Each structure stands twice: as structure tokens, then as C-alpha cells.
Amino acid sequence: MSPRIDEQNQQIRDARKQQLLEAGAKVFGERGYAGTKVSDIVREAQLSHGLIYHYFASKEDIYIELARTAFTTSYETIRQVVENGGSPYERLKELTEGIFAHTAGSGYFFLIALQTNTSKTVPEEAAAISKEYSGQNLQLLEQLFREGQKQGEFIHADxxxxxxxxxxxLNGVIFTRLTYSELEDFPQVDQILRIFTHAREEE
Known part of the structure; x- marks a missing residue:
């Protein structure tokens, strides 16, 4: 088989795997882990039932990969903003705006992260991924708040x-936005920032 055909076949396999993951994100997000069957994911993906096992051994494997994507994406989003230049206030504002914009287009991943943090039925490996990255996220945010306090931009608190x-x-706001789609602009980012920072005029 020629390299070109090999490449084309790999592209097809990658596309089908992505199709299954997108379907899995939607179904798990809507039904939860316990309420989801492999057949539900296959039906949503509009692929043959047997095809799914060329990519995943079980619904557990699909869920674990989706949970890993959800938590690593969140971590990288926070890390990149925290480690960027700009004042702590500017970075916190950028982070808040970025998270709202991202979850507006990928609410199912937020719901997967939420149930991974709260449900006792999800795979243990997914729960371990959540614990690892949630702790790292808080460390990054703590670093940003320390910087903001030292520079006099953030209020002094632990x-x-x-x-x-x-x-x-942010978790509460995102959940509310997903529940009530008409509240897309609630609350305003500046409303949130005022809770943590000293009052400042809009530039």
C-alpha cells in the first residue's frame, strides 16, 4: 500500500474517531455516564455499531478520553494566561472572558467535567484525572491572586x-448559562472581577 493511501486511511480513521468522541461528549453531557450506552453513542455518531470497537474497547474508554480532554484543556487555558505578560488584573479578565467564550461552544465538556467531579459512577481513572488537574488549576490561580495582591490590584484575602x-x-455561572440560554451575557465579566479586585474605572 502506498504512503498516500496509508495517509488517506489514517485521516479517515482520525475523522471517525473524532466523530465518535463528539457524539460521546453530547450523549454523556446530556445523559450522564450511568445513563449512557454504547449504542446511544453509535446512534448519535450515525456509524455502525461494530465500528466503535476499532477505536474504543468500551464506553468507559470513551469517557476517560473525553474527561482527559476536558481537564487538560482547562489546565492549558489557565496556565497560558497565568504565565503570559500583562498585569494580574488584565490576565484575570482575559482568563474569565476566555473561559466563557470556550464553554459557550463546548458546554458538553463542562458537563462531563462537572459529573466527573461529583458522580460516584464515573470510571476511577477519570476521577483521578479530575483530581490531578483540578489541584493544578487551583495552584495556578492561587499564584495569580498572590501576584495581584502584591501589586495592589486584588483585595487582600487568603x-x-x-x-x-x-x-x-465560574462553575456556577457556566452551569446557569447552560441551563438558561437566554442569559448569555449574565453576569458581565466586570461584575465578577469587582468581587476580587479593587474598584477601577473602565479603560
């Missing part, structure tokens, strides 16, 4: 608790 409050608030 930086870890501020990081935890910020993370909890």
Missing part, C-alpha cells in the same frame, strides 16, 4: 480561598 471562590463562581 489567595487559595480566593482562587477556590473564583473557580466555584
Amino acid at each position: 489567595p487559595f480561598k480566593q482562587a477556590l471562590m473564583y473557580s466555584s463562581m
Whole structure:
């Protein structure tokens, strides 16, 4: 078989795997892990039932890969912003805007992350991924809040608790937005920032 044909076949395999993952994200997000069957994912993907086993051994494997994507994407989003230049206030604003924009287009991954953090039925490996990356996310946010306090931009409070409050608030807001789609612009980013930073005029 020629390299060109090999490449084309690989592209087809990658596309089908992505199709299954997108279908899995939607079904798991809507039905939860316990309420999802492999047949539900296959039906959503509009592929033959036997084909799924060329890519995944079980629905558990699909869920674990989706959970890993959800948590690693979140971690990289936070890491890149925290380690970028700009004042702590500017970075916190950029991060908040970025998270809202990202979850507006990938709400199912947020729901997968949420159930991985709260459900006792999800695979243990997925729960372990959640624990690892959630802890790293909080460390990055704590670092950002410490910088903001040193530079006088953020209010003085326990930086870890501020990081935890910020993370909890964003989770609550995203969940509300997914529940009530008409509230896309609620709350405004500046409303959230005012809770953690000293009041400042809009530039």
C-alpha cells in the first residue's frame, strides 16, 4: 500500500474517531455516564455499531478520553494566561472572558467535567484525572491572586480561598448559562472581577 493511501486511511480513521468522541461528549453531557450506552453513542455518531470497537474497547474508554480532554484543556487555558505578560488584573479578565467564550461552544465538556467531579459512577481513572488537574488549576490561580495582591490590584484575602471562590463562581455561572440560554451575557465579566479586585474605572 502506498504512503498516500496509508495517509488517506489514517485521516479517515482520525475523522471517525473524532466523530465518535463528539457524539460521546453530547450523549454523556446530556445523559450522564450511568445513563449512557454504547449504542446511544453509535446512534448519535450515525456509524455502525461494530465500528466503535476499532477505536474504543468500551464506553468507559470513551469517557476517560473525553474527561482527559476536558481537564487538560482547562489546565492549558489557565496556565497560558497565568504565565503570559500583562498585569494580574488584565490576565484575570482575559482568563474569565476566555473561559466563557470556550464553554459557550463546548458546554458538553463542562458537563462531563462537572459529573466527573461529583458522580460516584464515573470510571476511577477519570476521577483521578479530575483530581490531578483540578489541584493544578487551583495552584495556578492561587499564584495569580498572590501576584495581584502584591501589586495592589486584588483585595487582600487568603489567595487559595480566593482562587477556590473564583473557580466555584465560574462553575456556577457556566452551569446557569447552560441551563438558561437566554442569559448569555449574565453576569458581565466586570461584575465578577469587582468581587476580587479593587474598584477601577473602565479603560
